[in-house]
Amino acid sequence: MRRIISIFILIILSFLLQSVLFSFQNVRGIAPNLLLILTMSFGIMRGRREGMLTGFFCGFLYDIFFGTLIGPYMFLFMIIGYLNGAFHKEFLMEDVMMPVIIIIVDELFFNFVIYIATFLLRNRTNLFFYLTHVMLPQMLFTALATIIIYRFYVWINKYLKKKVEENEVV
Amino acid sequence: MKLERKKDVSPKYLLIVLSVICIALTVISAFFPDAVKPIKEFTGKFMTPLQEGANDVGSWFDDKVQVFGDVxxxxxxxxxxxxxxxxxxxxxxxxxxxxxxxxxxxxxxxxxxMYPDYKKTAARIFSVNSSGWFNEFYINKGLNDDVYEGCNVICDEGLLGIVVESYDDYAKVRAIIDDRANVTAEIGSAGYLCNVEGSLQNMDNGYLLATDIDKNAIVTEGDKVITSSVSDRYLYGITIGYVTSVEQDPNNLTQTARITLTVNFSDIKDVLVILDRKQEVNY
Structure with a gap:
């Protein structure tokens, strides 16, 4: 229960930061994809099931505010959470390199799907431009944010685990 | 006991179930947009006050930082x-x-x-789409303030966009520079019709294209581009930008002009929403 509430609060916080503060007063703003970082982190820290569920709800918020339909981003986030969950076995608390590499691949996948679905299908074929001007800055931004935020998530995860163990002992 | 059983569900099956939910929702929202509007409204009721609050925190912080500037x-x-x-x-x-x-x-x-005084209301931007692909933002006025879908949004310098979704207390606006936007406009005092296409790629280079200008039209550098009276969504006479260069198309039937927008899209906080809407004709 404690875990569900914490994840819920984290989702809302990430969404707020992403949608408001990082692009403050800038309609053409690019912000790090904090919801994706959250999905990825809980995917590799807790496994496929939790990664998938976190992605599901992150995608739900993303769809409602940034999308026109409800569903596509939900599906995308969920798949990413599920796939990242497969790295759970490799998970080491001290390792920062792996999540950064995973988030870069995730971002590339995420942006590529958006590009194909919303730009390529409308005959915007200049892939190189979109790669260098939209995807790359976003990837860099998100990767940088991951380095900082991931530590925090690991700490929260550790704290929650300790609490659960304490409860079991009692 | 209950939790124990829940853990037994394989992630694979959960994935299949959730995928089906996603696809079902996508199909429903694509064909019956009204059916999912309550979901959006419900979530918005919880999230928008938080977003507005966060935005206020941002403004406060911004103000405080500016105070430390050089006296x-x-x-x-x-x-x-x-x-x-x-x-x-x-x-x-x-x-x-x-x-x-x-x-x-x-x-x-x-x-x-010719230049009717439209009824306007001021609104504040509190959230923007941060994906980098789209140029959409949220304003803090909605149906309660007579902001309906299709209302034009402007700022001091010119046309900003159009309301695409409207809820009780907030509305979603699509900027004219968004890749999916199109505005019917007219150029110069003679009023040659053209179509101003929003484009991510062109906007990155600092201009937008006005396409489909008649080949005989005389368009010169510096001509003003305003919204046209034949547009079915935009009201007449709102400034969009100025022509910087014009070119004959290879098809020899039309011309294309580059226009520089009057609005600076990288620094917008307060906008004006025109409450009058374009008269609709059902053919």
């Missing part, structure tokens, strides 16, 4: 501004006289009809 600079600026103020005050009298004259002339030519 000397401010003093110097103040002096300069005072000088400017006296100059402007002198100018003002002259302008007012000219304005009165202009008004009489306008009345004379009945130009009032």
């Amino acid at each position: 000397k600079e401010l003093k110097k600026e103040n002096e300069e501004l005072k000088k400017e103020l006296t100059q402007y005050q002198n100018d003002l009298g002259k302008q007012e006289a000219e304005l009165a004259e202009l008004q009489t002339l306008r009345d004379l030519y009945d130009l009032d009809e």
Whole structure:
């Protein structure tokens, strides 16, 4: 229960930061994809099931505010959470390199799907431009944010685990 | 006990179930947009106050940071501004006289009809789409303030966008630079029709394209581009930008012009929503 509430609060916080503060007063703003970082982190820290569920709800918020339909981003986030969950076995608390590499691949996948679905299908074929001007800055931004935020998530995860163990002992 | 059983569900099956939910929702929202509007409204009711709050925190922080700016600079600026103020005050009298004259002339030519005074309301942007692909933002006025879908959104300098979704207390606006946007506009005093295409790629280079201008149209650098009266979504006479260059298309039937927008899209906080909407005709 404690875990569900914490994840819920984290989702809302990430969404707020992403949608408001990082692009403050800038309609053409690019912000790090904090919801994706959250999905990825809980995917590799807790496994496929939790990664998938976190992605599901992150995608739900993303769809409602940034999308026109409800569903596509939900599906995308969920798949990413599920796939990242497969790295759970490799998970080491001290390792920062792996999540950064995973988030870069995730971002590339995420942006590529958006590009194909919303730009390529409308005959915007200049892939190189979109790669260098939209995807790359976003990837860099998100990767940088991951380095900082991931530590925090690991700490929260550790704290929650300790609490659960304490409860079991009692 | 209950939790124990829940853990037994394989992630694979959960994935299949959730995928089906996603696809079902996508199909429903694509074909029956009204059916999912309550979901959006419900979530929005919880999230938008939080977003507005976070935005206020951001503004407060921004203000505080600016206070720490150089005081000397401010003093110097103040002096300069005072000088400017006296100059402007002198100018003002002259302008007012000219304005009165202009008004009489306008009345004379009945130009009032051409530039109608639209009813407007001010709104504040509290959230923007941060994906980098789209240029959409949220404003803090909605149905309760008579902001409906299709209302034009402007700022001091010119056209900003159009309301695409409207809820009780907030509305979603799509900017004219968004890749999916199209505005029917007219160029110059002769009013040649054209289509201003929003484009991510062109906007990155600082211009937008006005396409489908008649090949015989005489378009020159510096011509003003305004929204057209034949557009079925945008009201007449709102400034969009100015022509910077014009080119004959390879098909030899149309011309394409590059236009520079009057609105600076990287620094917008407050906008005006025009409450009047374009009259709709059902053919």
